[in-house]
Amino acid sequence: MFSLRTAGPAQQTVDPYGAPGSGRSTLISVVTIVVILFSWWLVTHLELVRPLFLPSPEMVIAKFNKIACTEHYFQRLMVFIGARADVTAECEGFSEHTLLEHTLWSLYRVFTSFFLAVITAVPIGISMGMNRMARGVFDPPIEFYRPIPPLAYLPLTIIWFGIGDFSKIFLIFLACFAPLAINARAGVRSVSIEQIHAAYSMGASKNQVIWQVVIKAALPEILTGMRVAIAFGWTTLVAAEMVAAKAGLGVMVLNAARFLATDIVFLGIVVIGLIAFAFDLLMRRIEKLLVPWKGKM
C-alpha cells in the first residue's frame, strides 16, 4: 500500500534552522504501526488482559477466516480449477452474512451517499461562493445542522423516511454534504481578483470567467472537501446502520458488541479503517494528478 522510502540514497543533513517538521515521515509511521501491533501481540500473549477486553491478533485473524469464509471460498476455487472434488468447509459468516457481504453493503451505502452529496453539495457550494442570493439561502441551514451529531437527528430521519435504506443513505448524505459545500464555497473564494481581471481583459464573458477560471481555481479545495466528506461518511456509518439494517459493517460491529464478541468488533473496526485509509490514499493520488499546483501558487 505504501512503499518504504528512507531519506534518500545517502543520509541527508538535517537543516537545524529550517521549517519545523520538514522531511519524510513514512518510515516513522511504519515503525509506529509495527510497535502497536507488537504491543498488542505481547500484551495478549502475556495474558495481561482478558480476551473479552482485548482479543489476541491470532483470535482476530481466526475470526476473519471464519466470517470471511476463507476456507470455504478457497475450496470452491480449488473445485473450480479441478484440484478438489467437493467443498467440505461450511460458510457461517456472522449475522447471516459473510464479511464480504457486510463490507459491500456498507460500501454501497457510503459511496451512494457520497456520490449524491458530491453532485448536489459541490454545485451548491460553488453557487454560494459566487452568488449573494444562494449564500443567503443556504448558509443558515448548513451552518445550523453541521455541528449537530448525526445520532441526534437519526430518529427524525427514521420517523420521516422509515427504517429502509433511504434513511440510512440520507443520514450519511447529510454528513458528507456540509464539508463538501463549505469547501467548494471556500474554493471559489480562493480565486484571485487578478486572475478574474486577467480573464475579463482577454475578452472573457461572465460565463467564461465562471466556468474556465473560478471553478478551476476552486478544484483543489473541492477535492479537499471530498476527502473530509468521505471520512465523515464512514464516521456516520455505524449510526446509520443502528436501526433495522440486516447487513453492513456497522450492524456487524453492533451485533458483535451485543454478544461481547470483541474479536468481531475489532475486525469490523479494522476493515472500516483500512477501507477509509485506502480511499484517502487514492484521493491523494487523484489530487496530485488533477491539481499538481496545489500549495505552489
Next chain:
Amino acid sequence: MTEILRLDNIGVVFPSITGGGSVHALEKVNLNFSEDEFVVALGASGCGKTTLLNVIAGFIPPTFGQITHMGEPVLGPGRDRGVVFQKHALFPWFNVVENTEFGLKLQGIKHEERRRIARENLNLVGLSEFETYPVYQLSGGMQQRVGLARALTTNPDMLLMDEPLGALDAFTRENMQELILQVWKKTKKVVFFITHSVEEALFMATRLIVMSPRPGRITHEYSLDFSAEYFDTGDARKIKSASKFIKVREEVLSIIYGEEMEK
C-alpha cells in the same frame, strides 16, 4: 500621432472603509495616450496609480468624467487593452503556452492557429523553450514574461502594466526593463506602466506623469527620451549612471519628497 485613448476629468470616489465619508481616489484626471507612447505613472503609495490603471482597463467605472478609446466610450474591460499584473495572475492549471493562448481560446480560435500566435509571442519574450512548463515551476521573472506574452496574444492596442516588476530582484528587474522596451518597440503598443521606482520610470518612459495622493491627481508631466538613447546605444547602465539622468532623477525625487513634506 493618432490618439488611442483619452480620459476627461476622471474622478473616482470610494466609500471609506472605516465607515462614514468617502475617499477621493482620483480627482480631475485628464490624460491621453497616443500611438508609440510609453507612459509611466510614478508616485507614492495611495496616490491612485492603480485606480487609474483599473479605470483605463475598465475594471472600475469612474464616478465622474469620461473615458474613450478610439472615440468610443469605454464601458468595461476588453481585448483592446491587455493587462499585466504585479502578481502574474497566471492560471496554474495551464502550462506556459496554454496560458498564453487563453485569450484566443475564449474567442473560439482553432487550436493550430492560436498555438501559432501564442508561440510568436512566447518567442518575443524569449520563452520558446519553456512552452510546456507548468507556470508554477517558473521563476518570478519568467512568470511575468508569460504574463506579458499572454497580454500581447489578443493583439491589444494598449498594454497596461501595474507594477509588473515590483516583486522581482534588482538584477532580473533591470533585464526585464530592457525586455519590455524591446517588446514595446517591436509591437508598437501604447504602454501605460506603473512603478514605484524613479530610475525605472525615467529609463522607460517617453512621458512621465507624477501623481500625488489625497486626492489622487496628476501633479507633473515630463517628456523623456532615455529609452530612445537606449535603443541607440544598447547600454542601459551607462544611461542610468549618466549625469543628465541623475539630474532629472533628483529633480523628480525632490518633487515627490517635497509633496510628502507638505502633508
